[in-house]
Amino acid sequence: MVNGFSPATLQEALEIRARHSVTPYAGGTDLMINPDPDAVYLFVNHIPEMKQIEQRGDQLHLGAACTYTQLLEHPLTPAILKAAIDLIAAPAIRNEGTIGGNIANGSAKADSVLIFFVADASLKLNSQSAERIIPIRDFYRERKQLDLRPDELITEIILPTKWLDHYYYKKVGARKALAISRVVFAGLLTWQDDVIAHCATAFGAVSGVVLRCPELDALLIGKTRSEAQAAKAGYLAAFGDMIAPIQGRVSAEYRKEVCLNLLTDFLTSNGI
Amino acid sequence: MMPISQSVIKKDHLAKACGQAMYVADYDTTQMLQGLILRSPHAHAKILSMTYPPLPEGYFTVDYRDVPGINEVHIVKDDTPVYADATVEYIGDPIMMLVGPDERELERLLAQIEVNYELLPAIIDVRDGDTAFFDYHFGKGDMDQAWAEADQIFEECFETGYQEQAYLEPQGLIADYNQGKITVRGSMQCPYYVHGALAKALGLTPDKVRVIQDVTGGGFGGKEDYPSILACQVAVAAYKAKGQPVRVIFGRREDMEFTSKRHPSRCTYKAAVKNGRVTALDADVIFNAGAYTTLSAVVLQRGIIAASGVYDIPALKVHGAAIKTNTVPNGAYRGFGAPQTFFAVEMLMEHIANALDEEPLAFKLRHMVRQGSVTSTGGRYHFPVPLPAMVDEVRKMSDFEQKRQVYARQQTGTTRRGIGISLWFHGAGFTGSGERDIIKAVTRLHKLADGRVEILASQSDIGQGIKTTLCKIVANELNLPLDQVSYDNPDTDRVPDSGPTVASRSLMTVGELLRRAAIRLRSQWQEGVEQTVEEHFKEPDFVIPFYIDKFQGDAYPTYAWGVCAVEVAVDTLTGVNEITGTWASFDVGTPIDLNIVIGQMEGGLLQGLGYASMEQLAADQKGRIRNHSFSDYIIPTAMDVPLMKVQLHVEAYPDGPYGAKGAGELPLVGAAPAYMSALEQALAGPINHIPFSAEDALKLIRQSRRA
Ligand SMILES: Cc1cc2nc3c(=O)[nH]c(=O)nc-3n(C[C@H](O)[C@H](O)[C@H](O)COP(=O)(O)OP(=O)(O)OC[C@H]3O[C@@H](n4cnc5c(N)ncnc54)[C@H](O)[C@@H]3O)c2cc1C
Numbered sequence: 001m002v003n004g005f006s007p008a009t010l011q012e013a014l015e016i017r018a019r020h021s022v023t024p025y026a027g028g029t030d031l032m033i034n035p036d037p038d039a040v041y042l043f044v045n046h047i048p049e050m051k052q053i054e055q056r057g058d059q060l061h062l063g064a065a066c067t068y069t070q071l072l073e074h075p076l077t078p079a080i081l082k083a084a085i086d087l088i089a090a091p092a093i094r095n096e097g098t099i100g101g102n103i104a105n106g107s108a109k110a111d112s113v114l115i116f117f118v119a120d121a122s123l124k125l126n127s128q129s130a131e132r133i134i135p136i137r138d139f140y141r142e143r144k145q146l147d148l149r150p151d152e153l154i155t156e157i158i159l160p161t162k163w164l165d166h167y168y169y170k171k172v173g174a175r176k177a178l179a180i181s182r183v184v185f186a187g188l189l190t191w192q193d194d195v196i197a198h199c200a201t202a203f204g205a206v207s208g209v210v211l212r213c214p215e216l217d218a219l220l221i222g223k224t225r226s227e228a229q230a231a232k233a234g235y236l237a238a239f240g241d242m243i244a245p246i247q248g249r250v251s252a253e254y255r256k257e258v259c260l261n262l263l264t265d266f267l268t269s270n271g272i
Numbered sequence: 273m274m275p276i277s278q279s280v281i282k283k284d285h286l287a288k289a290c291g292q293a294m295y296v297a298d299y300d301t302t303q304m305l306q307g308l309i310l311r312s313p314h315a316h317a318k319i320l321s322m323t324y325p326p327l328p329e330g331y332f333t334v335d336y337r338d339v340p341g342i343n344e345v346h347i348v349k350d351d352t353p354v355y356a357d358a359t360v361e362y363i364g365d366p367i368m369m370l371v372g373p374d375e376r377e378l379e380r381l382l383a384q385i386e387v388n389y390e391l392l393p394a395i396i397d398v399r400d401g402d403t404a405f406f407d408y409h410f411g412k413g414d415m416d417q418a419w420a421e422a423d424q425i426f427e428e429c430f431e432t433g434y435q436e437q438a439y440l441e442p443q444g445l446i447a448d449y450n451q452g453k454i455t456v457r458g459s460m461q462c463p464y465y466v467h468g469a470l471a472k473a474l475g476l477t478p479d480k481v482r483v484i485q486d487v488t489g490g491g492f493g494g495k496e497d498y499p500s501i502l503a504c505q506v507a508v509a510a511y512k513a514k515g516q517p518v519r520v521i522f523g524r525r526e527d528m529e530f531t532s533k534r535h536p537s538r539c540t541y542k543a544a545v546k547n548g549r550v551t552a553l554d555a556d557v558i559f560n561a562g563a564y565t566t567l568s569a570v571v572l573q574r575g576i577i578a579a580s581g582v583y584d585i586p587a588l589k590v591h592g593a594a595i596k597t598n599t600v601p602n603g604a605y606r607g608f609g610a611p612q613t614f615f616a617v618e619m620l621m622e623h624i625a626n627a628l629d630e631e632p633l634a635f636k637l638r639h640m641v642r643q644g645s646v647t648s649t650g651g652r653y654h655f656p657v658p659l660p661a662m663v664d665e666v667r668k669m670s671d672f673e674q675k676r677q678v679y680a681r682q683q684t685g686t687t688r689r690g691i692g693i694s695l696w697f698h699g700a701g702f703t704g705s706g707e708r709d710i711i712k713a714v715t716r717l718h719k720l721a722d723g724r725v726e727i728l729a730s731q732s733d734i735g736q737g738i739k740t741t742l743c744k745i746v747a748n749e750l751n752l753p754l755d756q757v758s759y760d761n762p763d764t765d766r767v768p769d770s771g772p773t774v775a776s777r778s779l780m781t782v783g784e785l786l787r788r789a790a791i792r793l794r795s796q797w798q799e800g801v802e803q804t805v806e807e808h809f810k811e812p813d814f815v816i817p818f819y820i821d822k823f824q825g826d827a828y829p830t831y832a833w834g835v836c837a838v839e840v841a842v843d844t845l846t847g848v849n850e851i852t853g854t855w856a857s858f859d860v861g862t863p864i865d866l867n868i869v870i871g872q873m874e875g876g877l878l879q880g881l882g883y884a885s886m887e888q889l890a891a892d893q894k895g896r897i898r899n900h901s902f903s904d905y906i907i908p909t910a911m912d913v914p915l916m917k918v919q920l921h922v923e924a925y926p927d928g929p930y931g932a933k934g935a936g937e938l939p940l941v942g943a944a945p946a947y948m949s950a951l952e953q954a955l956a957g958p959i960n961h962i963p964f965s966a967e968d969a970l971k972l973i974r975q976s977r978r979a
Contacts, residue, residue, distance in 0.1 A: 090909070172846045172966070175886055177911035180903065183846070249904070254847075254967040257974075261845040265686065 004041030010049040010126070010155065016042055018128040018151045026065050027096035029089070030105045045098065050155055053077070060159040064100025068112075071099070078159070080119075080167040080186065084111045087171045090178050100154045103136070106144040109181045109205040111171065116157060117210040118186040118202035119164060124156035125149075133158065143208030163188050163198040168266045172258060174249075181205040182250050183258045187266040189220075196220050196228060201266065203259050206245040213242055220272075228272045239263055276748055276930050279867035283739040283759065284487070293487040296444040296458035297521050304446065307334075307369045307509050307520040308378040310385055311530065312360035315394035315598035315895035319360065319367065325384035331372035334509045341475030345501045346468050352564040352601070354473050354504040359392070361563035362598050363896045364530035366501075371509050371518055394598040396895045398538065398560040401595035405565045406572055410823030412650060413587030418552030422544035426624050430541070430616035431961040432944075434889040435534035435605055435879075436899075438907050439734075441489025443531060444521035445502050447510035452476075454507050457484035460499035461491045461732050462772035463762045469500035470507050484763045491734035492879070493604030496774050497567050498531045528900040532603030533889070535559040535571060535594075539579075539616035544587075548628055550621075550639060552587035555579040557613060561594040562601035568594035571602075573703050573820070575609025577827045580648050581617035582659060582695050583639040588648055590823075599891045604774065606876060607941045610698060611883065615962060618694045618945030623958055631676070632949065633693050637663065640695070651816050651826035658923045659695055662835040662857040666693065669917050670837040670855035679953055688973075689852070691839040692949025696942030699828030700925070700934030701777040704818035705811075713809040714768035715785045717746065717793050721802050725750060725793070727759040727786060729770040731778045736936055737868035738778050744864055745783050745929050749790035750797075768806070776832070776934030779864060783929040785809060812927045830925045832938040833859040836877065838946040842954045847970035849951060851881065851914035858938060859921045862931035866920075873918045873939045880943025882908045884962045 005022065007013040016022060022042035025031060031041075044050055050065035053074050060076060068085045071077045072094070077085075088094060088111050102110045103123065115121075116136045124133050127149060136157075139147050148154070168187040173179025184204035190197045199220045203211040216238045220228050245255035287293040324333055336343045336355040343357060344350040356367045370382050395401050419425070445458035454474055460466055463483040470481045483503070488495065502520060509518040522531070537559050544552040557576050561568040576592035625635035641647075643656045667673065675691045683689065701707060716728035727746060733739040743757040750757070770782045789807040796803065811829075818825035836856040842849040856877060863869035886906040889899045899905040918939075924931025948959045957972040 090911075170846070172848060174906040175909060175912050177909045179906070250965075250967055254970060257970060258846050265845050 004043055006043045007047060010047050013042060013044060013047055013153065014126060014128040017153060024104065024153055026098040026101040027067060029093050029097040030101055044100070044153060050100070055161070058160055058162050060161050062099060062157045062159060064103070064154040064156060065098050068094035068097050078161055078164045080164050080169055081112065081115050083169045084115050084171070084186070087111065087173070099157060103157070104146065104148065104154055106140070106146050108143065108207060108209050109184070111181060111184060111204065114184055114186050114202050114204040114210055116159065117212045118188055118200050119159050120200065121160070122158045123154055124158060125152045126155045127151040137212060140209040163190050163200065166190050168269060170262055183255050185259065185262040185266070187263070189266070189270045194224055196223050201263065203243065206243055206255050206259060211243065213239070216242065225271060232267055232272055236260065236264060273866070274862055274930060276744060277863045277866050279865050280740065280744065280754060282737055282868070283743060284733060288487070295441055295489060296446060296486045299446065301519060303516065305371050305373055305513055305516050305518045306375050306378060307371045307506060307518050308375070308382050309369050309505065309520070310367045310382055312356065312363060312365040312367060314360060314389055314391060315363050315396060316392040317360050317389035318358060318392060319356065320388040320390055322388070323386040325381055327381065328377070331370065331377070331381065332512065333368055333370055334512055335368035338512050339473055339508050340511055341473045344472065345504050346472045347497050347500060347566050348569050349565045350472070352501060352566060354508060362600055363894070364600055365563065366505060369505055369509050371513060394895055396597060396599060396891060396893060398536065398558060398595050398597055401597055403596040404593040405561050405596055406569045406594040408572065408576060408592045408823065409590070410649065411589040412646070412648070413552065415552050415554065415587045415589050418544045418587040422546050422551065424545045426543045426545065426620070426627065428541055428620060428623060428960060430539045430619055432537045432612045432615055433963050434536050435883050435887055436528055436889055436905055437490070437492040437494030437533070437605055438905065439490030439492055439494055442522040442524060442527040443495065443498055443502055444519070445499060445506050446517050446519045447503070447506040448517040449507070449510040449513070450515060453480045453482060454510065455482040455484065456503045456507055458486050458499070459488045459495060460485050461488070461495040461734055461774060462499070463730050463732065463764050464769045465497070465772055466500050466503045467764050469504055473504040474507055474511060482763070482765045485732045485761045487761065488732055488734045491732070491773070492606045493608065493774070494532060495734065496604040496772065498603065524902065525900045528905060529897050530600055532566060532601055534605035535561065535568065535602040535609065535612065537575070537612035539613060541616055541620045543620060543624060545624060545628070548630070550583070550585055550624065553580055553585045554589045555591070555613070555616070557590070557592040559592070559594045559609070559612070560597055560599070560602060562597060562599050564601045566601045567603045570703060571604060571609040573609070574699065575613045577648055577699065577703065577823070578610045578613045578697070579617065581614060581621070582641055582697055583617070583621065583636070584641045584645050585639070590648065599895050600897060606879060606937045607698070608775065608937060610941045611880065611944060614696050614942050615944050618696070618942065619948060619960060622949050622952065633663070636695060647827065649818070649823045649825060649827050651818070653831070654814055655830050655925065656923055657833070658859050658921050659833055659835065662833060662859065662921045663695065665857045665919060665921065666835045666837050666855050669919070670839065670853065672837055675839065676953070686844045688842045688844055688954040689840065690950040690953030690955070691837060692946050692953060693835065693837045694942040694946035694949065696834045697831040698776065698834070698934060698938040698941050700830050700832055701781055701828060702775050703827055704820050704825070707781060707809055708811045711771040711809065713771040713782060713785060714806060715770045715782055715789060716768055716804055716806045717786065717789045719793060719803040721800055723756065723799070725752065725757045727757065728767040729759070729782055729786065730762045730764070730767050731770060731782055732762065732773040734773065736872060737865060738773065741779055741864040741868060742783055742786055745787050746790045749787055750794055776936045776938065779935065780925070780928040780933050781809065783864070783932060784927065787929040829927065830933050832861070832934045834938050834942050836943055836946045838943070838950045840947070840950045840954055842951065842969055844973050847966035847968070847973065849954070849966070849969060851947070853915045854881070855917045856939070857919050857921050859923045860935035860938060861925045861928050861933035862922055863920055864929065864932050869920065869935055870918055872935055874916050876937070876939030877916065877918070877943050878908055878913060880940040881947055883940070884944035884947045885964060888963050888965065
């Protein structure tokens with residue numbers, strides 16, 4: 001028997017969260033790997049407020065309990081997010097798995113999280129008494145260390161959509177489906193009036209949290225093509241210093257080489 | 273196509289599709305005890321003492337002292353103990369079983385058992401091994417002369433890794449001891465192997481042992497020898513439980529970590545070349561056997577008999593050794609030793625051709641055996657060798673020459689393409705005189721008064737469709753509708769020993785016995801009465817007797833043949849490759865069911881492609897296998913199935929039913945070298961080991977960039 005609460009509204013869920021020691025349960029696709037027989041679950045997968053998808057101005061608000069399948073089928077979901085979701089697990093997992101669960105699981109290999117990093121998304125966290133909105137980069141303190149209080153739920157992901165159209169995305173897994181990322185890279189680059197108006201990159205599966213270095217990407221912003229070409233070597237070298245991958249099922253050297261290859265290709269494909 | 277080849281709905285299709293089929297885990301467990309095995313955490317150690325915690329009522333322990341017969345599992349040699357007595361020889365070596373009603377309680381209690389070990393030196397790396405369980409030598413021709421006259425000598429070492437069978441249903445058995453008789457049922461390929469092992473371990477006469485195969489969710493060789501080991505362990509527990517059945521079903525982790533796998537190999541080849549032709553081959557074949565002998569002798573035999581591939585090489589010297597290491601014992605996996613040596617010899621031929629600046633395929637064709645050629649063991653290829661025609665088929669299907677030429681030119685961008693081709697055989701049926709001297713298969717047909725006919729044989733349907741194909745043969749000879757012929761899962765109390773379900777032998781050998789039995793029944797058919805006919809194996813007259821001590825004679829009566837082309841596209845940024853096409857022609861004789869055979873060919877091919885690439889598994893320095901889940905042991909998913917065009921080339925075998933010969937193992941055997949040959953063309957560098965990873969590919973790309 002699984003013990004748990006199945007609240008019908010967010011309000012109810014937050015009350016339970018405040019009063020009991022519960023484990024939020026969305027799709028359960030991470031939780032089921034090592035089920036804790038003593039856990040009491042708070043089922044958040046049927047809370048309407050957490051399943052909404054809504055565009056407000058330049059921002060897309062995604063309910064944390066949206067499943068991958070829901071997002072894949074939704075017209076407002078940006079192409080870069082669909083590209084990432086398309087390579088997550090397999091249909092059965094995508095029918096249950098949620099973006100909120102992907103974020104709260106805390107892994108640097110989480111594929112939707114990478115997109116939220118490169119897009120500089122924010123998270124909306126709610127408790128019974130308060131609501132706060134924080135950048136996803138601040139939410140991840142270090143590996144598996146999240147800025148989530150025991151009485152809080154992630155309720156929304158707020159995704160700025162302005163720069164998402166021109167993207168580069170590549171996931172390296174051990175096979176084509178049901179594969180955890182060994183290296184995953186996303187890049188955004190937009191030209192406006194012959195200068196780079198926006199550049200953002202993020203690397204997954206190389207360190208404890210997703211690697212996002214806006215200060216390095218800033219080296220290219222505002223540059224013309226020829227200026228960017230001139231800055232390219234320095235930019236790549238700076239990332240070379242930043243990327244110190246962990247040894248895992250593939251070697252650290254392999255991870256680093258692939259990261260730099262993809263970063264280079266990202267620039268090349270943008271004419272830099 | 274012969275009418276018999278026409279596909280039918282598989283006999284077990286509906287029960288499996290509707291979830292009605294009863295697997296061993298589906299039986300009601302309320303009256304059953306569960307068993308949990310305590311295993312060695314050390315690769316090599318002496319057991320000094322064991323302390324059991326106080327056990328609640330209804331719980332008991334089982335160890336080697338409880339074995340009523342001999343504490344040995346009968347396989348080929350009998351060195352595998354039922355439960356370890358003095359020493360443990362690998363991480364996972366079973367020491368004892370804890371038995372009781374509640375699985376969680378068992379886990380809790382098992383953790384409290386204290387074992388005192390004295391650690392002993394362990395051999396993990398096969399190169400450090402100093403014990404050869406089996407050591408074989410054979411050859412032909414004048415090696416010295418070939419060496420002396422050679423223009424060039426080539427030498428290279430090839431390595432292959434483990435492969436886990438990864439059947440969907442893990443190992444599981446139920447044992448019940450009642451009124452002096454032991455009954456074991458569950459997931460298995462070879463009920464009579466289990467039967468023989470039980471009689472020895474329990475010290476019972478054969479009539480006091482009963483083995484029943486339940487619906488089995490895949491085997492691929494992994495349920496050839498292992499169920500004999502588990503059966504003895506569970507049966508001893510049931511013997512002690514006196515009247516209450518005991519069940520053991522492995523979880524995925526236990527199954528992957530501690531049951532048999534394909535032997536990793538190191539093959540060192542030396543070739544003498546004169547006037548552009550290989551005149552002599554010296555093959556040194558080392559298989560990592562693991563801690564006990566289990567099936568290593570026979571796996572190694574098949575491997576080394578195939579050491580020279582499909583090539584006619586005048587002088588041959590073959591050495592094969594199965595080396596003991598303190599790691600999990602390796603056993604049978606589809607292909608049975610042949611994928612290792614075919615990888616070596618096919619890659620060697622590629623590399624020699626490249627060095628001689630000749631197209632590898634042309635080079636291979638110039639060396640190919642044909643009908644009447646002498647085999648590696650001095651036997652004959654008695655029947656036509658259809659390889660040239662099959663090569664032409666595959667060339668056409670794949671547009672081989674055109675692609676090969678295009679990809680040989682300088683490639684630009686971030687994609688590198690290549691195409692490769694491999695040729696192979698698989699000896700049909702048991703190696704050597706096994707059928708005649710050891711198995712001596714017997715089958716029966718039992719006709720009921722109402723005219724329905726039941727097949728009595730010990731073949732296990734493990735998904736390969738043998739229930740269906742055997743029934744088709746009998747129905748065809750008796751002119752009966754297929755639903756009038758039945759074949760139940762074998763129960764040794766009811767069926768004779770028609771041999772194990774291994775070596776691609778069931779359809780060819782047992783199917784032919786049943787065909788003859790059916791002909792006899794037809795000639796004796798009497799309406800309204802029950803009748804039984806029996807048929808015994810007889811070796812075909814043309815066979816040159818095989819002597820295993822000398823490796824002389826016909827190792828196989830005939831051969832199934834395979835040709836496969838694989839095309840790849842490698843991403844130079846990541847080293848990841850995509851298989852953009854596979855085209856294959858297989859000769860398994862007459863297909864007894866087209867759908868079933870095509871399914872076998874495609875599935876086997878895919879397992880071969882996985883073997884060559886993503887299926888990475890290794891023992892660490894301590895001898896522990898860490899890839900023990902499906903998230904760590906990567907096998908192809910549906911998304912990884914490439915475009916596959918498989919076609920059958922039928923060279924009918926007169927001594928198989930309607931011309932059928934061995935099919936099941938063939939498609940896996942030569943997939944790896946075709947794939948690696950394609951990668952070699954794409955990456956412009958030599959490959960001599962599998963599995964070959966994206967990381968390996970990136971290294972080659974880096975090297976060729978430097979060059
Ligand atoms: C076979 C398989 C393949 C997979 N493949 C991939 C893959 O390719 N890429 C990938 O990124 N992941 C993969 N995963 C991991 C998993 O599917 C994803 O991380 C998924 O997004 C988790 O979502 P969930 O809703 O199922 O999370 P759950 O299992 O329900 O929860 C995960 C964690 O998040 C917490 N949580 C959930 N919702 C909230 C919330 N709203 N607020 C606060 N905490 C919350 C839970 O308490 C738990 O700690 C795979 C998993 C499996 C089993």
